[in-house]
Amino acid sequence: MGKPTVHDIAKEAGVSLATVDRVLNSRPGVREKTVDRVREAVERLGYVRDINAANLARQRRYRFVFLLPEGQSQFLESLEAAVDEAASGLIDWRCELEVIRATFRDPLALTAVERRILSTGTDGVAIMGHETPLIRDMIARLKARGLTVVALVTDQPNSERDHFIGIDNMAAGRTAGVLMGRFLGERAGRVAVIVNSTQSRDMVDRRAGFEEVMASRFPHIEALPSLEGRDDRDRVATVLEACIDRQGPLIGIYCAGAGTRGVTRVVKERGLAGQVIVVAHELTPHCREALEDGTVDVVINQNVGHIVRSAVRVLRAKSDEAEIIESQEKIRIEIAIRENLS
Amino acid sequence: MGKPTVHDIAKEAGVSLATVDRVLNSRPGVREKTVDRVREAVERLGYVRDINAANLARQRRYRFVFLLPEGQSQFLESLEAAVDEAASGLIDWRCELEVIRATFRDPLALTAVERRILSTGTDGVAIMGHETPLIRDMIARLKARGLTVVALVTDQPNSERDHFIGIDNMAAGRTAGVLMGRFLGERAGRVAVIVNSTQSRDMVDRRAGFEEVMASRFPHIEALPSLEGRDDRDRVATVLEACIDRQGPLIGIYCAGAGTRGVTRVVKERGLAGQVIVVAHELTPHCREALEDGTVDVVINQNVGHIVRSAVRVLRAKSDEAEIIESQEKIRIEIAIRENLS
């Protein structure tokens, strides 16, 4: 007889469609006895509801906002592009995605954004940003208004976010460390480490993972104190050059944060390509080029497409109070070298 | 007024719903002039059809078969598991997946499978198997009956398959080669290469890619002639041991095919872990363990979950004569080391 439908359940339980629906969606106002009858019918017939039909009837649309920081990094751009791409593929999913860029330091701007989010009937928000009290409080207010909130790329562990979508940065740092050490072979010397900010949690984690591996497995390699690039390629170039001038030749550069262009500029200008092993993060167009031309040796990547799709799946599931398949939502630490560039 | 629906189109074009439907689905029996009127209305209102509602009305169900070779390799198992997992996640997609294992050498068995496929109202088939005339012909017959067919993991380039879903094996071989060379550092010596069969296209491609890199970038490393493991771990162990006994110590082992257990057994028994760089394919449970305990250094992987989901998306799209987003269906060559194991 094909998959059972609400009609079959209704008949089997001897109730109306409306009652079946109430039970199925655990809405109040049904006698316990009736609830049981329906539940039993569901069991007996092995009913599983057609969520698409349900959404159609309910005219359910999901509105999700991706709240990203201001700034023109290629990673942010590719993330934004991934949202756009997902958006077009997700019309079947009845999801509408919007990207909002915000200055997270500015309380007024943030309030405006929050108002915007709340006034447009948003179901959920994916937030990427450094961990600050301002953001933590905003998340709390959004949650209080019933929205679902996921942290994207960098976690907000002390907030009320429903989920974190991104990689394990400590493991990413270890991965970078092992590849650096392996690629260097027997060579001993100093490696520069560049982070966005020594305050930022993801950078701290990457640095820690990197350091752990260096200390335990490659003691002949010295990881120098972190240089702060502040998401700015020019500053990255400046601090890196200063470091080289101060410390003498490097054997490796680990760029844990943004501004890889600053690194490649210095590597090229000083003719270090091939002399120095360079490990960077995020497979942006520029990093691809750098892999192609040999300026960068390894890129540790988190796939922005996966991140966005995972965020949407999780936001949708949480909005429906449905289950999520944890294993599917794990974001992998990808390793890219010239040869496996898709 | 929200997204336009068929009703809006009908009103705008001054025709009935049935006619709109006919035009939308390019069914025959509509005057050209009427077609144009509807098309214009669609344009004007920016209509995009709700595929879920369409499928609901049409009571459309998709039945897809995954036809895999007999054999108990962990890769096949994980592929099968991925199909099962996808199946449960795909009820929303109205897809029903079945795995059939077949002996591709046996024409009678194959005919039985084919009959089974055709008699159960299957919409499409994903086939993984070596390129043989038997398979080529079966694909032709399935196509003739209107099914969609995709080749999985190993391509069937001379058949009428609609699509190939898997990695570029030449690039995979190059990736293996570069990592082998990099991890070996300055060490010179011989590397064993193990393939399933020297006849099999994917193995030929991987070997070629590996060799190319060795010759051009690591001339101090010699890739020995391919050993045939025939998908059998015992045989892999035997040929590898014979190779070592004959050639003397190796510095590396590239296991391009199945039977990695044979490799790890020899590596362990002979105490070669850490002495020899081992690069293998497919992140099976055994390979994970081997990465964890250091018996294997690198695993080149194709994500079975992605492969299966991609296959389903493509089969579904082709069945509906819909577009597929090529970029999304590209299967990446993943690199796994101990540190980035998810």
Added chain:
DNA sequence: CTGAAAGCGCTTACAG
């Protein structure tokens, strides 16, 4: 060549 009506599986007011 075209249209009115019923139906896909579910939900939602509204009435009782």
Added chain:
DNA sequence: CTGAAAGCGCTTACAG
């Protein structure tokens, strides 16, 4: 606390 009826956006016989 429960049900009959209409409707979500689309498709499908059936009639003309």
